[in-house]
Structures are given as C-alpha cells and as structure tokens.
Amino acid sequence: xxxxxxxxxxxxxxxxxxxxxxxxxxxxxxxxxxxxxxxxxxxxxxxxxxxxxxxxxxxxxxxxxxxxxxxxxxxxxxxxxxxxxxxxxxxxxxxxxxxxxxxxxxxxxxxxxxxxxxxxxxxxxxxxxxxxxxxxxxxxxxxxxxxxxxxxxxxxxxxxxxxxxxxxxxxxxxxxxxxxxxxxxxxxxxxxxxxxxxxxxxxxxxxxxxxxxxxxxxxxxxxxxxxxxxxxxxxxxxxxxxxx
Numbered sequence: 001x002x003x004x005x006x007x008x009x010x011x012x013x014x015x016x017x018x019x020x021x022x023x024x025x026x027x028x029x030x031x032x033x034x035x036x037x038x039x040x041x042x043x044x045x046x047x048x049x050x051x052x053x054x055x056x057x058x059x060x061x062x063x064x065x066x067x068x069x070x071x072x073x074x075x076x077x078x079x080x081x082x083x084x085x086x087x088x089x090x091x092x093x094x095x096x097x098x099x100x101x102x103x104x105x106x107x108x109x110x111x112x113x114x115x116x117x118x119x120x121x122x123x124x125x126x127x128x129x130x131x132x133x134x135x136x137x138x139x140x141x142x143x144x145x146x147x148x149x150x151x152x153x154x155x156x157x158x159x160x161x162x163x164x165x166x167x168x169x170x171x172x173x174x175x176x177x178x179x180x181x182x183x184x185x186x187x188x189x190x191x192x193x194x195x196x197x198x199x200x201x202x203x204x205x206x207x208x209x210x211x212x213x214x215x216x217x218x219x220x221x222x223x224x225x226x227x228x229x230x231x232x233x234x235x236x237x238x239x240x241x242x243x244x
Contacts, residue, residue, distance in 0.1 A: 018126075022126050025093070026092050026093075029092050029093040029096060030092070030096075032096075033092075033093070033095075033096030033097075033100070034096075036096070036100055037096065037099065037100055040100065077211065077213070077214050081213065081214050081217065082104065082105075083095065083099070085217055086098070086104060086109055088123045088124050089109060089112050089113055089116070089123045089124075089128075089132060090108070090109070090112055090129075090132050090136070091124075091128065091129025091132055091133065092129065093129060093132075093133045094108070094112055094129060094132040094133045094136050097133060097136050097137060097140070098112075098136050101136070101140040101143070103143065105173065105176065105177070106172065106173055106176050107139050107140075107143060108136045108139060108140075109180070110176055110179070110180055111132075111135040111136055111138070111139040112131070112132035112135050112136055113180055113183060113184065114135065114183070115131040115132060115134065115135035116128045116131050116132060116135075117183060119131055181195060181196065188224070190227065191220070191224045191227075194220055194223050194224060195216070195220040198215075198216045198219050198220050199216050202215060202216050
C-alpha cells in the first residue's frame with residue numbers, strides 16, 4: 001500500500017515528537033541523576049569527615065592512602081569498566097538509578113535484561129531503556145522491602161542458617177552472571193561460546209585477578225564486533241556476485 005504525502009509527513013512528525021520527548025526525558029534524567037548521586041556522595045563523605053576532623057579520630061594520611069591504593073588495586077578497574085559495559089543495557093536513566101541504588105551486577109542488570117527479553121526490546125533502544133528503568137525501580141523497591149526485615153533480624157537469620165548453606169553464598173554472583181550469559185547467548189550462541197571460552201582461558205593464565213574480567217570483556221566484545229562486521233560484508237559480496 002502506497003502512503004500518501006500527508007501520511008508520510010504525519011509519520012515524520014510522530015517520530016520527531018517521540019525523539020523530542022525522549023530527549024527531554026534524558027535532560028531530566030541527567031538533572032536528577034547528578035543531583036541525587038551528588039547528594040549521596042556528600043552524605044557518604046560527611047560521616048568520615050566528621051569523625052576525622054571534628055571528633056578527632058583521624059587515622060593519619062598514610063593509613064588512608066595505603067587503604068585507598070589497596071582498594072583501587074582490587075576494584076579500581078570496575079570504576080571504568082562497569083559504567084561502559086553496563087550502559088548498553090541500562091541506558092541513561094537506568095545507569096543513574098542502578099549506580100544510585102547499588103547491587104548492579106546481582107540485581108539491576110539481571111532485572112533490566114530480563115525485562116527487555118520479556119517484551120522483546122533490544123538493549124540500546126528507547127524501548128529497552130524504558131523497560132530497564134522500570135525494572136530497576138521495581139527491583140529496588142523489592143530489595144528495600146526484603147532488606148529492612150533482614151537488617152533488623154539479620155544476626156538471628158544467619159544464626160539459624162546451616163553452615164553448609166552459608167558456604168553456598170559465595171556462588172551467588174557467579175550463578176547470576178552464568179544465568180545472564182545463558183539468557184543473552186540464546187540470541188547469539190556464538191557470542192556466548194566466545195565469552196565462555198575467553199573466561200575459561202583467562203582463569204588458567206597467570207593474569208592478575210582484577211584484570212581478568214576487563215581483558216575477557218574487551219576480547220569478547222572485539223571478536224563479536226569483528227564477526228558482526230564480517231557477516232554484512234560477506235552477504236553484500238555474495239549478493240554482488242549473484243547479481244553479476
């Protein structure tokens with residue numbers, strides 16, 4: 001069915017309106033995201049600053065810098081890797097919300113990926129970002145609802161949990177990431193195999209622990225992008241040969 005000029009113009013106007021609405025949504029997301037995260041940073045620093053310079057419990061700059069360097073060596077790479085690697089799934093608003101609430105790897109990211117899969121939204125799209133934001137917000141509320149009674153009765157709960165079950169807690173994060181890999185690899189099985197292969201390889205190589213995740217991610221993304229680039233080129237080349 002051939003569209004009339006009026007229909008084409010109307011469709012363009014709808015697309016432009018949607019884009020303008022989403023741009024305004026991003027402006028608000030940046031404003032409130034920076035405001036809330038900035039407030040949390042100030043509040044988080046307020047207590048140690050008070051204890052150090054008002055209450056007189058300053059431990060000394062040498063101890064502070066030593067602890068800071070040790071912490072950087074352990075998780076410093078995540079300060080760069082996590083925002084970059086998670087952004088495609090979380091989007092602008094989801095990134096602000098997830099880094100504000102925390103539990104990104106074991107709650108926000110799986111919730112966003114699951115919501116996108118359920119409604120058939122691709123990561124990096126407007127639909128995918130809205131789905132991720134709503135999923136993260138819902139998961140955060142549920143997390144608070146669960147955490148409040150756990151915090152109030154945490155010691156008692158841990159005391160009645162068998163030690164054998166407590167030992168399994170160390171496998172929670174690997175289990176979550178394993179489920180996510182399987183979930184995402186259903187769409188691109190080859191990419192899942194590549195990521196799993198690099199992961200197994202790096203566990204056997206003498207690479208510092210805090211570099212293994214970064215190297216695995218870079219290699220997996222690089223090889224996957226290369227394969228995606230090769231496929232269209234190959235298809236175009238075959239199409240030209242067929243036409244000839």
